[in-house]
Amino acid sequence: MEYIKILFQGLINMGAPVFLSIILIIIGLIFRMKFSRAFSAGLTLGVALVGINLVVDFMINNVGSASKAFVENTGIQLGALDMGWPPALGLAWTWEFAFLMFPIQILVNLVMLSFRWTDCVNVDMWNVGNKVCTAFLVSYVSGLVWLGLLFATIQAILELKNADYTRYRLQRLTNIPGVSMPHPMFLTGIWLYPFVKLMDKIIPSTVNFDAQKVREKIGAFGENHIMGFLIGCLIGLFGGYDFKATLTLGVQSGAALTLFPLVAKLFTTALTPISESATDFMKNRFKNRTFTIGLDWPIMAGRSEHWLIMILTIPIVLLYSLILPGNLVLPFGGLMNICLVVPLFFLTNGNLVKMAIGTIVGIPMQLYVASYFAPHFTRLAQSTGGVSAPDNQMLAWFGMDISELRYIVAEFSQLTPVGIVLFISTIILSVFYFKGMKKEEEQFKKELGIDVENSSNGRAIS
Template structure:
């Protein structure tokens, strides 16, 4: 068992920039892509991920101090500290009781589901298996039931793969990623809610005719509407909210310097991010083409989707812009929801990764930033609620992982942890409770109700389409026989 754990830990610690090239190369060889092309594809994907990591790191280094300054300006005093998604990942890697089962059974289950045609998505995003492990780990911490936590952890994997299948056409259309799906559990669970909320916004007069995607903005405002300028303006806005007290409080030069640095850096992120994603796609295209040819030859009529990290699409200008605008909105929501008892999390570290949570807020409306902000605000309210709810569990897991909890802090959690909607929903019926307040009870009821209705609304039409297609195929077969 120690040898197995050591091997899994070694793989996970390599990170996507090393794991992905190896996996891409192996898959390309299996799909009979020429060795030279396979090697180039793997290396290109690895370099693409390194580029994406660099841009995300740059964004984090800029937004981190700005977020800290905004928190200070708002004088927010909440009891749960946001220590970021790395805390959850570290807890997952340290959950030795859960880790080998979810990792090993998860991969085998994915292959079995492809063979049985239940799913078309082959999840090659091995590093992000930590999400399924963490979800199962906090269910185990809440219920102390090992078998239940493994079962529910694998259920989240199955639902995530199915959602990835169903949303793949939208991913391919909107982001221009042929043959790709996004089985990223933290974000994928919010996709049905985003679709339903977008349908609801379609019914609102005025808002349903508003065009606010980057292409429309650029056509209307010319060069001022380009992603570079949008990023710079948003950076200046965040910089002003963060450093305005310094500017008027006697530290004018330092405040202006910080504001301008934030503006230019986020402008650079908006410009560079899509280029890194294009580099990644350059490496993925050979394996996508190879997979299609291989399946058409060996299994005619079958489709295989390559499951990737949502980081591959975060560079979309609409996603980045919406994510940046959600930074101050999330801080305001944290304060407002604290008065109701729904939230006790002090957003901080994970504010730098809000574009990840904005993906399914903008996709359904084809990049409409205004709609993205409205839908994303609902997402963030739900994430704050869940992050507060699981704070005792995440603190317990962090203690077990020997994470150094900051002095003066009794509870930690994260926006990343709060995004585990599926794990949280599946856990609710099996726990004895938490520190409930009227506001928290109402918030949980609303979030659960909206989620269940969204999933029903999302899945039923898809199932009907499949039944209709089967019916049509049967009719065609009857006609052929006759």
């Protein structure tokens, strides 16, 4: 046992890029990938982790320094710089127990498929990182690693059930049959669903706008590099920078927002071969079954409603960050608020008015949750050495997936009165949500012309 412990600790001490590369290679070999392909996937993951750290360091050294000057000049206390989702999940991967979530997610999916508790084959390996994030946040707050892994396991189960209960809603929105989305952000529906139902009673479905026409008027201002440039220039101006330094910061900020998604694609490049091998693995073990393929949310990304609301609410996000008492986070990397806008699109069937209202109401919660978890992200960065935050400045993730649920389970893990009340409320709301989703699925089946009595659930893997 002692030898295993020494070996395990030795691997961890190599650092996340090396350690997780080795783990991914081993997983690839278990899925019967060729060694060369598994080695390439593992090495690409290591490169992605190094790349994310480089971009975060670049952001901290430039935007971070300017934001400190901004805070000092304005007197507003914003001591945490928002990384956005690519660096935040990249940082979560550096947690020493991150590798355990690969086998946990696969085992959960296998067990649920075996007992026919789900029809979703989840091949979205990138979002294993989201379970890693939940596990490490709960572990850091509670001090209990096993509890963090337990809540991450429950999250994996709920994601699969949610994918089952929303497959026909997804097909109606995308016209793609046989797929589902076990993405964590859609569990935000547990809290959003009652609010959406209330809006449905108050606001007629006919009250809406043409998203494509509005987005065309915004034009190039919706591009990442231009938004980054404008925001960087504003931070520089309020930070007291001269003209040259302000323009330089604008270009650097535009570079940061452009590089984040580019580097994040390396994670997809690394994990796509694993996903393909996992699909083959499932096919060989569950023959003569009908499944849906669990994919990431970008299968809906072609709809203009998402991007329009994200862009239009950026000024509101920045305003909230300046006026909300107790907020510590200066939004930057997560200004394109995917993890609130996309679930609202899903639940409102793309109604722009309801999406805008839901986003405006939900932003304060996301800022406060980002402030709550900022010390823990900073502590992780410091302990792993992957990113070094400047003195008196923390790292945060504004627009975190399932912000409210992660806060609730973190508080509940400490058995605080607030945590207990919110956790019980979440259980009640979950029952209401899943019942509502199941009922609406029957309606979407009828709209799609699928036989409710005798339909097969999805499409067969063949």
